[in-house]
Structures are given as structure tokens and as C-alpha cells.
Amino acid sequence: MKIGIHGRCWVLGDNIDTDTLFPGRFMTLSGATAEGALRGLAARYPELAARFQKGDAIVAGDNFGCGSSREYAATAIRDLGVPVVIARSFARIFYRNAFNVGLPILEYTGEAPLPQDGPLEVDLATGAITHAASGEVFAGTPVDPYLLELLSEGGLLPRLRRQLNRR
Amino acid sequence: MAGQTFAQRILGAKAGRPVRPGEVVDVPVDVALTHEVLGPPTFAMFEELGVPVWDPDKVFVTIDHFVPAATAAQANNNRVTEEIVRRHGITHTAFYDGPSHQTLAESGMVAPGMVVVGTDSHTCTAGALGAFATGIGSTEMVGVLATGRIWFRVPEAGLVELTGRLRPGTSAKDIVLHLLGGLGVAGCRYESIEYGGPGLRELPMDERIVLANMAVELGAKVGLLETDGRTADFLSSAPRTEYRVESDAPYIRRIAIDLSELEPMCAKPHSVDNVAPVREVAGKVPIHQAFIGSCTGGRLSDYRVAADVLEGHRVHDGVRLIVTPASKVVYRQMLLEGLVERLSAAGAMVMAPSCGPCAGLQGGVLADGENVISASNRNFVGRMGNPGANVYLASPATVAASAVTGTITDPRDMM
Numbered sequence: 001m002k003i004g005i006h007g008r009c010w011v012l013g014d015n016i017d018t019d020t021l022f023p024g025r026f027m028t029l030s031g032a033t034a035e036g037a038l039r040g041l042a043a044r045y046p047e048l049a050a051r052f053q054k055g056d057a058i059v060a061g062d063n064f065g066c067g068s069s070r071e072y073a074a075t076a077i078r079d080l081g082v083p084v085v086i087a088r089s090f091a092r093i094f095y096r097n098a099f100n101v102g103l104p105i106l107e108y109t110g111e112a113p114l115p116q117d118g119p120l121e122v123d124l125a126t127g128a129i130t131h132a133a134s135g136e137v138f139a140g141t142p143v144d145p146y147l148l149e150l151l152s153e154g155g156l157l158p159r160l161r162r163q164l165n166r167r
Numbered sequence: 168m169a170g171q172t173f174a175q176r177i178l179g180a181k182a183g184r185p186v187r188p189g190e191v192v193d194v195p196v197d198v199a200l201t202h203e204v205l206g207p208p209t210f211a212m213f214e215e216l217g218v219p220v221w222d223p224d225k226v227f228v229t230i231d232h233f234v235p236a237a238t239a240a241q242a243n244n245n246r247v248t249e250e251i252v253r254r255h256g257i258t259h260t261a262f263y264d265g266p267s268h269q270t271l272a273e274s275g276m277v278a279p280g281m282v283v284v285g286t287d288s289h290t291c292t293a294g295a296l297g298a299f300a301t302g303i304g305s306t307e308m309v310g311v312l313a314t315g316r317i318w319f320r321v322p323e324a325g326l327v328e329l330t331g332r333l334r335p336g337t338s339a340k341d342i343v344l345h346l347l348g349g350l351g352v353a354g355c356r357y358e359s360i361e362y363g364g365p366g367l368r369e370l371p372m373d374e375r376i377v378l379a380n381m382a383v384e385l386g387a388k389v390g391l392l393e394t395d396g397r398t399a400d401f402l403s404s405a406p407r408t409e410y411r412v413e414s415d416a417p418y419i420r421r422i423a424i425d426l427s428e429l430e431p432m433c434a435k436p437h438s439v440d441n442v443a444p445v446r447e448v449a450g451k452v453p454i455h456q457a458f459i460g461s462c463t464g465g466r467l468s469d470y471r472v473a474a475d476v477l478e479g480h481r482v483h484d485g486v487r488l489i490v491t492p493a494s495k496v497v498y499r500q501m502l503l504e505g506l507v508e509r510l511s512a513a514g515a516m517v518m519a520p521s522c523g524p525c526a527g528l529q530g531g532v533l534a535d536g537e538n539v540i541s542a543s544n545r546n547f548v549g550r551m552g553n554p555g556a557n558v559y560l561a562s563p564a565t566v567a568a569s570a571v572t573g574t575i576t577d578p579r580d581m582m
Binding site: 015062063066067068069070071074089091092093095096097100101144146147150155156157160161163164 | 190191193205212216217218286287288302303304305306307309310313314318320352353356357386388547
């Protein structure tokens with residue numbers, strides 16, 4: 001699965017927790033909105049919150065999405081229009097939630113920082129991140145084929161609906 | 168073939184073939200846990216699918232956080248949870264019986280080798296019984312409720328080998344805090360943390376449960392323990408499957424701990440890995456509330472040692488000592504053993520079995536600027552209900568000693 005990043009890459013730090021990505025006070029019984037993520041991120045990254053545009057990607061450090069099991073953290077980023085989150089590593093419940101709600105993510109293993117002047121092409125199957133302008137390739141961890149298939153189906157709920165309709 | 172980790176053995180048996188760390192397997196679920204906090208939103212999504220629960224006898228639903236309800240909204244939410252259980256014919260519940268992780272362990276539903284998932288990060292507690300148990304998100308639970316299956320990436324595993332015996336004044340909580348100090352809050356991210364050795368087998372089940380329970384604080388997916396006759400006795404009806412560490416298994420990390428060398432430890436605000444020996448913190452922090460309870464610190468052995476520390480003392484005038492047993496089974500045994508009398512005589516408030524003030528939802532929320540010493544599991548900002556309060560984590564013995572002096576205190580000084 002190949003994903004193009006045509007917008008800006010917003011660079012965040014380590015241990016971006018679920019209270020930053022989706023503060024508990026924005027959760028309601030009726031669900032959550034993408035704006036909750038921007039309001040949460042505004043506390044640490046005001047420029048991102050003010051200037052984020054659909055198609056912009058997120059590049060972060062270690063342990064992205066740590067903390068609570070709330071999957072609003074993943075759905076809100078997806079609904080903002082982030083095509084892919086690239087991080088050094090992800091907290092495990094966020095990692096699962098991302099694939100289950102259809103948000104592409106990739107672990108970046110390269111040494112050099114990723115170029116911020118896109119566009120970039122991200123190949124989840126090989127982990128390769130290619131810089132269009134220079135042709136330079138940056139290495140990431142290939143995503144497991146099982147998870148790629150889950151992503152291509154749009155996540156777990158669309159897969160379930162299809163499976164249940166077939167019965 | 169070479170030895171395997173517990174995680175490999177359990178997931179391999181479920182998948183019906185040998186599995187390696189890193190590969191993804193699709194496995195059947197033996198127990199699915201949810202509670203009144205995330206159960207209603209999860210079932211709201213599930214009911215949109217219009218299918219029945221895959222196996223209502225394998226679902227365990229609890230009411231344990233909003234207990235007893237502190238507001239009308241909590242009470243209405245609890246009623247919604249009871250209606251869900253009736254609507255779906257779910258047979259196993261623990262309503263108002265104590266934290267789900269303890270009541271599930273007592274329920275007889277869990278056995279070694281099972282796969283257990285729950286919409287709560289401390290679901291890993293069932294690893295103490297030899298079950299591959301972990302927390303998941305709501306969408307994922309919808310999938311489990313519909314199909315009875317879930318995918319897992321077979322985790323790499325680290326081994327913690329315990330030798331020796333804990334000395335008086337130390338407990339399993341100090342083992343975990345010691346590990347957190349060394350490995351950090353993400354030290355075992357994605358991994359299975361597996362405990363074995365003669366030191367583990369000396370520990371009673373009450374204490375072993377703490378090791379599995381706090382696996383998630385180390386970032387781990389599961390915490391898995393060797394099982395033996397004590398595990399079987401605790402489960403009474405379960406088959407005697409014994410899991411022992413295979414020393415040639417592909418462990419990515421091996422940590423040896425001589426339990427006799429441990430001392431009381433404390434996690435300072437606002438991270439579970441901000442750890443120091445109690446000796447270094449002692450006398451420096453005034454305490455306003457002390458809490459002995461939750462799925463981490465509310466079992467019989469916790470109250471026995473707390474009562475021993477409190478014997479002949481009174482809780483300090485400026486301190487509220489709150490006790491919420493981890494289940495009604497624990498509560499009744501406390502009554503039979505005279506523990507309620509002894510704790511009350513020292514000035515403790517012995518309250519209903521529940522999650523208590525651990526999650527900051529009711530029953531002991533803190534005032535601005537207050538310090539609490541707690542036998543629970545997390546101390547990040549706002550955890551116990553007030554972002555302006557400071558949470559120190561320690562063992563039940565350290566909490567009891569600190570409740571008497573009004574400042575963080577090494578329990579060995581009172582024994």
C-alpha cells in the first residue's frame with residue numbers, strides 16, 4: 001500500500017500521549033470529533049493547531065499514542081485527513097487502534113531526519129519512504145501483510161460488515 | 168525445536184502451529200471483559216452491526232468504577248450496563264463486587280493458556296493465572312463480540328527471574344517499582360514480560376497478581392507468570408496446566424532479581440518510573456490521604472501487612488486512610504480475620520469493594536495541592552481526580568506506615 005504525502009509533515013516529539021491527542025474532556029457518549037484532536041494538540045503545538053490542513057502528515061518520536069486505550073486518539077487523527085503517521089515507535093494499544101480504525105501508520109528506522117519539503121511517498125509494505133524531489137529513500141519497518149489487508153478494507157468495522165453480509 | 172516463551176506457547180497453541188515473535192496470528196478469545204465505563208459505548212457500536220454476541224457465556228461484564236454511584240449520571244450509566252447484560256443474555260457479571268480484574272480472577276472463568284481481552288488496560292492482570300490477557304480498544308472489542316476472534320502480533324518477551332525471599336516490609340509492589348526504575352514506562356513496549364524462578368513460586372497468589380497487573384505500566388502487552396500448584400489451588404476447578412520458563416527460549420532481555428535484596432520503593436509524581444527508595448523520600452513529603460485498595464493493592468495479604476504495621480498506632484490527625492477491598496470475597500475474609508476491626512481501630516475508613524479513588528471518579532477525590540500515598544497503579548497528572556494533586560505510589564506496608572506518621576515513611580521503621 002502506497003501513500004502520498006502532499007502536504008506538510010508536522011514534527012512532534014516523544015511520548016505524545018492520548019490526553020494530548022484527544023483530551024478526556026472532549027469525549028462524550030455520542031462520540032468524538034476530529035476537532036478534539038486539534039484542540040488537544042493546541043496546548044503543545046499551537047502552530048500545528050492553527051495551520052494544519054487536510055493532507056498534512058505527522059512525524060513523531062518514540063512511544064506515540066501512549067496512555068489510555070481510548071481509540072478517539074486514532075479516529076480523530078484519521079478524520080482530520082492525516083494520510084499517515086510516521087513515528088520512531090508507537091504505544092501498543094494506539095498501534096492496534098490505528099489499524100482497526102483504518103489510520104495508516106509506519107515506524108521510521110532511519111538515522112537522518114525526514115525531509116520536510118515534500119512530497120513524500122510512503123510504501124507501507126516495504127517500509128520505504130521516498131523523497132520525490134531527490135529520489136532519496138528512507139527506511140521504515142514493513143507493515144505486516146495481515147495489517148495491510150485490514151487497512152485496505154478500511155479497518156475492522158468495514159471488514160466485519162462485509163463478513164457478516166456474506167453469511 | 169528450541170524453547171519458547173509463554174507468549175509463543177499460548178498463541179501457538181491457539182493458532183495451531185508454532186509461532187515466532189513478530190508474526191501476526193488470528194486467535195479465538197476465551198474471555199471478553201468490559202465494564203460500565205467503556206461497555207455502554209462499545210455495545211452501542213456493536214448493536215449497529217445487528218448480530219448476536221458470539222458467545223454470551225464468554226463475556227464478563229462488571230460495574231466497578233462508579234460504585235456506589237456518586238451522581239445521577241453514574242447511576243443511569245450503571246443501569247444502562249445492567250440492561251445491556253439482560254438484552255444480550257450475558258451470563259457472567261460482577262455488579263458492585265469490586266474491581267473487574269480481581270472479580271474475574273475469582274470467577275473461575277480464567278485458566279492457564281486462555282486468551283483474555285478487555286476494554287481496560289489492566290486486563291493484563293489475568294496473566295498471573297497463565298492467561299494471555301491484554302487491554303484493547305472499543306472497536307476491537309466490537310469485533311470480538313461479533314466473531315469471538317482477535318489478531319495479535321506475537322510479542323518479543325523479556326524474562327524476569329526471581330530468586331530469594333522478600334524480607335519483611337517489602338512486597339510484590341516493590342518488585343514492580345524496582346523494575347520501573349530500571350526499565351522505564353515504555354521499557355517493555357509491545358513485549359511480553361514473563362516472570363519465573365524459585366522466588367516467584369514462593370510468592371502467594373495475592374502477590375503474584377500484582378506483577379501481572381502492573382505489566383502495562385512497563386508498556387508491556389502482557390505479563391505472564393509461571394503457574395504451579397498454588398495457581399491451581401487458587402483456580403480450584405481448573406486443570407493443572409503448569410507453565411515453566413524454558414531457559415533456551417528467545418528472550419530478548421533477562422533480568423535477575425534477588426528478592427532478599429529489595430527495599431521499599433516509591434514512585435513520585437507524575438510518572439510511574441520516577442522511582443526512588445522510600446528511604447530517600449522518607450520524612451520529606453507531608454501526606455493528606457493514604458489509599459490501600461484497587462486491583463493492584465486491595466487483597467488480603469495487603470490488609471494483613473497493613474494491619475500489622477498499624478497495630479498499636481493511630482492514623483495521623485491530618486491523614487485520611489481509605490480502604491477499598493478488591494472484592495466482596497476479600498471483604499468477607501477481612502471480617503472473618505478481624506482485619507476490618509483492626510484497620511478501623513487504627514482510624515481507617517473501610518469502604519465498599521470498588522476501584523475506589525484510584526481512577527478519581529468517586530470515593531476519595533483529592534483537594535488542590537494535596538499529596539496522596541497510594542497502593543494503586545498510576546500517578547500521572549489528574550489520575551486520582553484532581554490535576555492539582557500529587558500521587559505517590561508505594562506498597563500497602565509503606566502506605567500504612569505513612570498514614571501513621573503523616574509523612575512518607577519506611578515501613579521497616581515500624582515493624
